[in-house]
Amino acid sequence: xxxxxxxSMIVGAIFLLCVATTVAGALIAALTARIIRSVCGLxxxxxxxxxxxxxxxxxxxALMEILIYVGAVCVTIVFAVMLAEPDEPVRDENPRSALxxxxxxxxxxxxxxxxxxxxxxxxxxxxxxxxxxxxxxxxIGRSLLTTYSMAFELIxxxxxxAIxxxxxxxxxxxxxx
Amino acid sequence: MTPVPLPERPDLYFxxxxxxxxxxxxxxxxxxxxxxMLISGELIFSAASLNLMAFNRFRAPDPAVGQxxxxxxxxxxxxxxxxxxxxxxxxxxxxxxxxxRELSELNG
Numbered sequence: 001x002x003x004x005x006x007x008s009m010i011v012g013a014i015f016l017l018c019v020a021t022t023v024a025g026a027l028i029a030a031l032t033a034r035i036i037r038s039v040c041g042l043x044x045x046x047x048x049x050x051x052x053x054x055x056x057x058x059x060x061x062a063l064m065e066i067l068i069y070v071g072a073v074c075v076t077i078v079f080a081v082m083l084a085e086p087d088e089p090v091r092d093e094n095p096r097s098a099l100x101x102x103x104x105x106x107x108x109x110x111x112x113x114x115x116x117x118x119x120x121x122x123x124x125x126x127x128x129x130x131x132x133x134x135x136x137x138x139x140i141g142r143s144l145l146t147t148y149s150m151a152f153e154l155i156x157x158x159x160x161x162a163i164x165x166x167x168x169x170x171x172x173x174x175x176x177x
Numbered sequence: 178m179t180p181v182p183l184p185e186r187p188d189l190y191f192x193x194x195x196x197x198x199x200x201x202x203x204x205x206x207x208x209x210x211x212x213x214m215l216i217s218g219e220l221i222f223s224a225a226s227l228n229l230m231a232f233n234r235f236r237a238p239d240p241a242v243g244q245x246x247x248x249x250x251x252x253x254x255x256x257x258x259x260x261x262x263x264x265x266x267x268x269x270x271x272x273x274x275x276x277x278r279e280l281s282e283l284n285g
Contacts (some may be wrong), residue, residue, distance in 0.1 A: 131239065
């Protein structure tokens with residue numbers, strides 16, 4: 001069976017598109033002044049990240065990324081934006097200190113990126129000799145219900161506590177009609 | 178020797194994850210509202226997830242473990258978002274603002 005001509009180039013182009021979507025979404029999320037655009041940038045970044053998860057042989061996590069991040073987290077942040085009007089203050093600090101803090105943040109993040117990039121590029125990442133499972137959805141489900149059942153239950157408990165706590169915290173301070 | 182195709186190169190995934198972490202830290206230092214900082218924190222969560230998934234794909238003997246780990250990260254991120262947004266809404270009710278510069282009551 002001969003492969004489709006130039007299929008590897010097409011796959012590489014789609015991979016680069018996913019990388020570009022992720023990085024562009026992250027840049028939009030971190031740099032725009034309006035918070036609602038920042039939330040949209042986070043959604044774009046998560047869609048690109050789902051594509052990268054698909055390339056990492058995990059379609060299950062790609063689906064979960066879109067469901068949880070784009071479908072739940074971004075929508076919840078949009079609700080909070082509607083309730084709290086949190087746009088960035090226009091110019092209430094002097095531009096010199098803003099420039100100082102901006103350049104400091106840029107230096108810190110560039111140092112983090114440079115160090116991690118050096119670390120990742122210097123090593124030789126060889127594959128392990130043998131694999132004990134194929135990483136399919138059925139293998140994930142079997143592990144979740146046997147080895148990781150305790151952690152699974154604890155996550156559900158943490159979610160319940162978080163929901164009840166969120167309701168209790170957001171309820172205080174509400175003025176009676 | 179044929180060149181390794183792009184999606185099979187682990188260093189590309191590590192570079193993207195490092196870039197996400199750097200952008201998240203930059204936003205966390207630069208943002209002046211609570212929700213903006215929360216979004217930058219989500220970017221850092223995404224960097225950690227991508228890093229774990231890349232290691233899971235290229236290094237781990239059991240590929241199911243990393244996927245379960247990232248699934249747990251997503252669940253905890255959802256719980257964290259719910260708590261943080263409710264705190265932000267409570268802060269907004271009390272102070273009429275979510276700018277970090279104005280939330281300085283404990284600043285003696």
